[in-house]
Amino acid sequence: ILNVEQSPQSLHVQEGDSTNFTCSFPSSNFYALHWYRWETAKSPEALFVMTLNGDEKKKGRISATLNTKEGYSYLYIKGSQPEDSATYLCAFSSISSGSARQLTFGSGTQLTVLP
């Protein structure tokens, strides 16, 4: 059973603050690490798929880094806005996850940005 941990569970920040959260995953047999944003009453939206150690990806004010050797990824949000309020999920797949490379999700970090 693969264990994917996200921290913190929840976070409240003021508008304009920068913030970051962590996703920890097994450091062996790495295949891919996905990040999703899930706003209330909407469907999860793909942010990044990260595949190489040292990967850095950016989408507007959101960026992510990947360290496969130590088994963690950070998601950063610069200058948080109320519309960034959502649950941020990471999902890990390993080489041994079968032919479908099934995703194992963490429980998410719930971000609330206060105006």
Next chain:
Amino acid sequence: DAGVTQSPTHLIKTRGQQVTLRCSPKSGHDTVSWYQQALGQGPQFIFQYYEEEERQRGNFPDRFSGHQFPNYSSELNVNALLLGDSALYLCASSLSGGRQPQHFGDGTRLSIL
């Protein structure tokens, strides 16, 4: 370009009944995965369909079964419903290969009384 659509949106069933949930993938996608999301947890992988075959299955009992049609749409069937089956069921479509982002539908909220 329509995204992933799921039906119905909500469903209420009683213990022992059977249910069928439906999913139409995003145009151009050939792979459909189903997830169960219980309150406070991340989505849990049920199974994935590709080329009308179940390619991989998560840790779910045989009461959970599925199907993929030639047009890539998919169904999730659950027999002999238990109270613990109450959850949000998400469908996600993608291109084949685990390094492709998955596109999710809005989910079906299933409540078992």
